[in-house]
Amino acid sequence: xxxxxxxxxxMFVQEKxxxxxxxxxxxxxxxxxxxxxxxxxxxxxxxxxxxxxxxQQNATEGRYSLNFQKARKSANLVISASQLxxxxxxxxxxxxxxxxxxxxxxxGSGTQLTVLP
Amino acid sequence: EAxxxxxxxxxxxxxxxxxAFWCNPISGHATLYWYQQILGQGPKxxxxxxxxxxxxxxxxxxxxxxxxxxxxxxxxxxxxxxKLEDSAVYLCASSGLVDLNTEAFFGQGTRLxxx
Numbered sequence: 001x002x003x004x005x006x007x008x009x010x011m012f013v014q015e016k017x018x019x020x021x022x023x024x025x026x027x028x029x030x031x032x033x034x035x036x037x038x039x040x041x042x043x044x045x046x047x048x049x050x051x052x053x054x055x056q057q058n059a060t061e062g063r064y065s066l067n068f069q070k071a072r073k074s075a076n077l078v079i080s081a082s083q084l085x086x087x088x089x090x091x092x093x094x095x096x097x098x099x100x101x102x103x104x105x106x107x108g109s110g111t112q113l114t115v116l117p
Numbered sequence: 118e119a120x121x122x123x124x125x126x127x128x129x130x131x132x133x134x135x136x137a138f139w140c141n142p143i144s145g146h147a148t149l150y151w152y153q154q155i156l157g158q159g160p161k162x163x164x165x166x167x168x169x170x171x172x173x174x175x176x177x178x179x180x181x182x183x184x185x186x187x188x189x190x191x192x193x194x195x196x197x198x199x200k201l202e203d204s205a206v207y208l209c210a211s212s213g214l215v216d217l218n219t220e221a222f223f224g225q226g227t228r229l230x231x232x
Contacts, residue, residue: 033217045223091159103215107159
């Protein structure tokens with residue numbers, strides 16, 4: 001079974017508007033971490049934001065916020081005031097806590113975001 | 118702070134040939150990862166090192182792929198012999214000792230095309 005599901009292969013948003021990128025996850029481990037990465041056309045993966053399973057508040061980093069709904073097992077990324085430079089592939093990833101030193105970082109299939117001028 | 122360095126950036130080989138990729142992680146990072154990213158998919162972990170020991174290679178096709186991390190610093194990933202389905206971007210990443218919230222820092226990747 002897929003551990004990370006991103007159901008939106010592509011999304012479009014008008015510049016300066018907000019956009020939500022969906023991510024659902026599957027784990028039976030009570031301890032886990034959720035990450036969002038951005039991958040521009042240059043190929044490098046850029047870390048955006050992190051949410052721990054025990055964190056009481058939703059994570060925020062500048063224009064990025066994470067809408068964490070633990071009961072629904074969703075961790076959606078919200079980008080406010082979109083900019084042209086936000087056009088990129090976005091990946092949701094999860095690390096589970098019980099696998100010891102390995103603690104593999106598992107990625108979803110990604111969402112291609114295009115910001116329109 | 119210098120980032121993760123990978124070389125080459127691009128490589129084209131014929132099937133059944135061999136190829137090697139090199140990665141230099143961020144200085145002081147104990148953990149090094151190799152990921153395979155097929156076009157249109159998310160990265161898939163091939164192998165994870167902590168210092169110079171392997172902690173996870175469960176998804177590494179060991180009949181053709183090998184990796185080493187000598188002295189716990191640089192790493193090399195080799196494919197021998199290559200198949201058409203190995204065409205992908207190979208991403209190297211590094212991080213400190215892994216905890217739940219440890220972010221991985223990625224290089225720009227090596228784009229391999231097998232013809």
